[in-house]
Amino acid sequence: MASYISCPSLFTPRPTNPKFKFHQIRFSPAQPHLNFRQFRAKCCRIEHFNDKQKNKGFSWKECAISIALAFGFVTGVPTLGVPNHANAASMFDLAVLISGPPIKDPEALLRYALPVDNKAIREVQKPLEDINDSLKLAGVKALDSVERNVRQASRALKQGKKMIISGLAESKKDHGQESIDKLEVGMDELQQIVEDRNRDAVAPKQKELLQYVSGVEEDMVDGFPYEVPEEYQTMPLLKGRAAVDMKVKVKDNPNLEECVFRIVLDGYNAPVTAGNFVDLVERHFYDGMEIQRADGFVVQTGDPEGPAEGFIDPGTEKTRTVPLEIMVKGEKAPFYGATLEELGLYKAQTMLPFNAFGTMAMARDEFENNSASSQIFWLLKESELTPSNANILDGRYAVFGYVTENEDYLADLKVGDVIESIQVVSGIDNLVNPSYKIAG
Known part of the structure; x- marks a missing residue:
């Protein structure tokens, strides 16, 4: 009986679905031990056929990335529903096929992200x-x-x-x-x-x-470098950097009772997303909330009790949502409301990539780009094999910060652990339009 493995096509646009298109490669009983070279040939023949249809070339680097992802770097992505489970599988060492190691240090990423x-x-x-x-x-x-x-x-x-x-x-x-x-x-x-x-x-x-x-x-940054689109200008905006301390009470772990995570939020590259989060922090929205997903791929929280999947603004009695917000290297302002794949920017490099252990981003409905509200996640993987925008997260989810202290302890968190508090320790003056100051 034949078996199949899915080979992701990173360069096939999917306008209505941010997930990859997967091609199935057939393995017959006559070749149960297909070796790496044969697998690479099969995978790249499929991609080469697709690119010929588009009159484009295909590089071995792109094929290597496809193969790496085909072996299951992740099988689930963060969504508002939370129940996804990711299974991290063993991967071939393809680093030799990809030029330049990615920057994985969160503080270095933040330095290079400054305008x-x-x-x-x-x-x-x-x-x-x-x-x-x-x-x-x-x-x-x-x-x-x-x-x-x-x-x-x-x-x-x-x-x-x-x-x-x-x-x-x-x-x-x-x-x-x-x-x-x-x-x-x-x-x-x-x-x-x-x-x-x-x-x-x-x-x-x-x-x-x-x-x-x-x-x-x-100290080289003079003011905020661009104007946020008019439709978002009245929302809470973080026009600069801020830092928060998140104190988590850990249950059933003899080695760790509580931990304080320092998180640096980048409003230069994600002012709407980071501003929304800081505003919720000042409302004490996350205080007392449990960790709701911890599966070895991400740690996720932010789903309030009740039927709502996000923050209900008491001023409007409706769920407050923020747009997908992605800043690309070489651009003066972020793109809003569309993934880089949908924009056709397949090789663009994000200013805040999913490279570091503890990368912080917004969860959203995978079919609605502008559905993020209060659910957040931290990535528990580093970009060992793929450069920025060549994995399944860059350009599809809005990164707005990195854990810079005690990030390794994120892997020890479990569902049911409690966020005792999140407090802004610096940069609150960079928050404009703070809704938490409005009565009610």
Whole structure:
């Protein structure tokens, strides 16, 4: 009896359905042990046939991505209904077929997502971030590599200092200059740590320096860079960044009773989505709510008690919904109401990709792009094999933040664990049109 495996077609538009079109590949009893090369050939022949019909070429990179997803990276996506279950399957190591490893560090993703175009500060940032890879080396090679990173960053800071200072917003120049001064001092301290061969002290100092870099880059942003579409301008909007602490009471776990997760919300790239969330946080909407899905793929919550699947605005007595909101690299403002697939932007890169463990996004009805309300989820996978917009989530669900502290503990959460509180710890001044301040 023949068996089948589904091979996802990433490049076949589905205007009414955000899920992939799946082709079935037949395996007969005569070839029960079809090898990887044969499978790749079958999968790519199907894709090549589709592309010939569209008069387009097909790359081996795209085929590799299709194969990776075919082996079941996920079989369920976050929706408002919650009961989906995702089964993570073993995957071939296809990294060699895909150029460039994805950035998986949430704080690095947030730095690159800032609306900043200053080459000099990026040249300082990159070698400092590369210290993570250097520390993975064994023995003295690690510190030798770190030393090269530090020298490169120091040289870039010295050569590009004038350009960095000139890139600071006028109203933030004093604070930015202070961060630059601290960065220079810290770089010398890190150099001394390396010379003393104190490996354990490298990572904490690196984190400190990258915080200064983040501060400098944020001080380069002068105001909010674009206008939100008129139809959304009266909604709660986060025009900048904010951070919240989410305290979760964990049940039936001898190793973890409670945990506080720091989450950075990005209103530069998702002002409507992030603004809606901060507004709900200030209403204490999530306080006391249980985790409603925890299946190894995502952690999800936000479905209130009763028949409603989202937040009922007491002012209108209707469910408040927010549009699908996706910012793409190279664009000045987000796209609203359509997936990138529906827009034909198959190779576009999202500014906030699903690369990091703890990526935070809005759940929605899979057939209604603008149906998100209060249900949120955190991804429990990293983008090991696929670059941005080449998996089943990028460009289809609105990312609006990342867990930056204690994200690893997300995997320990279970259905029934309770969110004791979510509190805004910074950036509340960036929220405009806060509905929680309106009586009722």
